[in-house]
Amino acid sequence: MAKVIGGVFTSHVPAIGGAIHRGAQNEPYWKPFFDAWPPVREWLGEQVPDVVIMFYNDHGLNFFLDKMPTFAIGAAAQYRNEDEGWGLPPFPVPPGHPELSWAIIEKLVAEEFDITTCQDMLVDHAASIPLALAWPDREAPVKIVPIAINTVQHPLPSAKRCLALGRAVGKALAEWQGDETIMVMGTGGLSHQLDGERAGFMNPEYDLFCMDNLSADPDALTRHSVHEIVELSGTQGVEILNWIAARGALGDKVHEVSRSYHIPISNTAAAVMVLETEAARAAGNAGAEKTAELA
Amino acid sequence: MASTAIPGTHIFDGAAARKGYALNAMCFSFNEAANRDAFLRDEDAYCARFGLTAEQRDAVAKRNVLAMMAAGGNIYYLAKLAGIFGLNVQDVGAQQTGMTVDAFKQMLLDNAAAIPTKEMAHG
Numbered sequence: 001m002a003k004v005i006g007g008v009f010t011s012h013v014p015a016i017g018g019a020i021h022r023g024a025q026n027e028p029y030w031k032p033f034f035d036a037w038p039p040v041r042e043w044l045g046e047q048v049p050d051v052v053i054m055f056y057n058d059h060g061l062n063f064f065l066d067k068m069p070t071f072a073i074g075a076a077a078q079y080r081n082e083d084e085g086w087g088l089p090p091f092p093v094p095p096g097h098p099e100l101s102w103a104i105i106e107k108l109v110a111e112e113f114d115i116t117t118c119q120d121m122l123v124d125h126a127a128s129i130p131l132a133l134a135w136p137d138r139e140a141p142v143k144i145v146p147i148a149i150n151t152v153q154h155p156l157p158s159a160k161r162c163l164a165l166g167r168a169v170g171k172a173l174a175e176w177q178g179d180e181t182i183m184v185m186g187t188g189g190l191s192h193q194l195d196g197e198r199a200g201f202m203n204p205e206y207d208l209f210c211m212d213n214l215s216a217d218p219d220a221l222t223r224h225s226v227h228e229i230v231e232l233s234g235t236q237g238v239e240i241l242n243w244i245a246a247r248g249a250l251g252d253k254v255h256e257v258s259r260s261y262h263i264p265i266s267n268t269a270a271a272v273m274v275l276e277t278e279a280a281r282a283a284g285n286a287g288a289e290k291t292a293e294l295a
Numbered sequence: 296m297a298s299t300a301i302p303g304t305h306i307f308d309g310a311a312a313r314k315g316y317a318l319n320a321m322c323f324s325f326n327e328a329a330n331r332d333a334f335l336r337d338e339d340a341y342c343a344r345f346g347l348t349a350e351q352r353d354a355v356a357k358r359n360v361l362a363m364m365a366a367g368g369n370i371y372y373l374a375k376l377a378g379i380f381g382l383n384v385q386d387v388g389a390q391q392t393g394m395t396v397d398a399f400k401q402m403l404l405d406n407a408a409a410i411p412t413k414e415m416a417h418g
């Protein structure tokens with residue numbers, strides 16, 4: 001049976017991609033953000049996931065306003081990252097897992113989510129940068145199932161609905177008969193606002209509220225309406241919806257493994273967190289005991 | 296908008312999406328380098344091809360981001376247009392807030408002062 005180990009939650013600011021391409025990870029401006037990643041990679045090294053369920057939002061690479069799905073599930077064998085308008089070299093994108101995609105699609109529709117399915121799908125920086133951070137300098141050694149949430153054109157789905165979507169994905173993963181080790185990623189945020197006279201707005205207090213509650217009480221994040229989240233977190237801070245959905249897929253009980261919060265990266269309050277499930281914790285402890293025995 | 300307005304904040308809703316369609320469609324086309332080149336070669340012709348409204352055309356001509364938003368532009372698509380002019384999100388933020396780019400960047404840095412001290416323990 002498949003094992004769900006937990007999730008990596010991270011900001012996905014395009015400038016991070018630029019910093020990676022320039023090799024700027026150790027510059028004073030960037031170091032505090034990139035320093036969040038060695039503990040994440042250590043955890044990935046222990047847990048060795050082979051599937052990533054990627055909760056993210058598209059920023060105008062795959063989806064335009066002609067057709068804007070609220071929830072879109074990738075069901076392709078291959079995905080691509082392409083030029084998003086700034087001429088940056090695309091990041092490698094690992095292959096898809098169509099069988100698992102369709103199992104998730106079946107479950108979501110059975111659970112009465114009216115989703116869009118995509119057999120041909122570009123994935124933008126919101127998916128490619130988190131993978132490049134987790135597995136630098138190579139194509140991530142995983143298969144992916146991208147789940148795109150509309151955070152661009154209002155009305156957006158509520159936080160409550162996103163959490164429920166994630167929980168339904170979690171049910172699909174629990175029923176999946178494969179033997180994969182599965183993790184989720186939730187990308188975007190935290191507080192930031194690119195547009196309007198309030199551009200540059202951040203809200204550490206709200207971000208801390210989100211990070212503090214994400215593991216033990218994610219429902220706390222659903223008490224705000226989308227409008228209230230915009231007010232608290234900024235017009236693009238609503239990307240927290242991706243985190244909320246990803247968290248939903250992990251079940252009731254998770255443990256916080258690592259956390260980093262740094263202001264600013266570009267116009268954004270940047271955060272990186274790892275949450276692990278009970279199953280992963282048990283495996284990690286077993287691994288640690290084995291190491292201790294050997295020592 | 297049903298809810299109370301948030302100062303300095305424009306919700307990109309159905310009304311904006313309808314109003315801004317042509318402008319956003321043009322910006323979406325800039326994912327392709329050939330289209331960015333075509334815009335730079337003949338801006339008027341390129342804008343005409345997408346049927347920009349007079350308000351949108353004027354906002355683009357003036358490189359005025361707030362005016363583009365008032366004309367229905369969405370920042371995710373506008374960011375692709377800004378990129379053509381070599382402007383990043385700090386430049387765009389400075390323009391919208393009426394600050395110098397340096398002052399805007401300083402404001403971003405100053406947000407760190409609001410991080411509750413409890414958080415520092417997490418490192």
Ligand SMILES: [Fe+2]
Nearest residue numbers: 126188189239
């Ligand atoms: Fe984003």
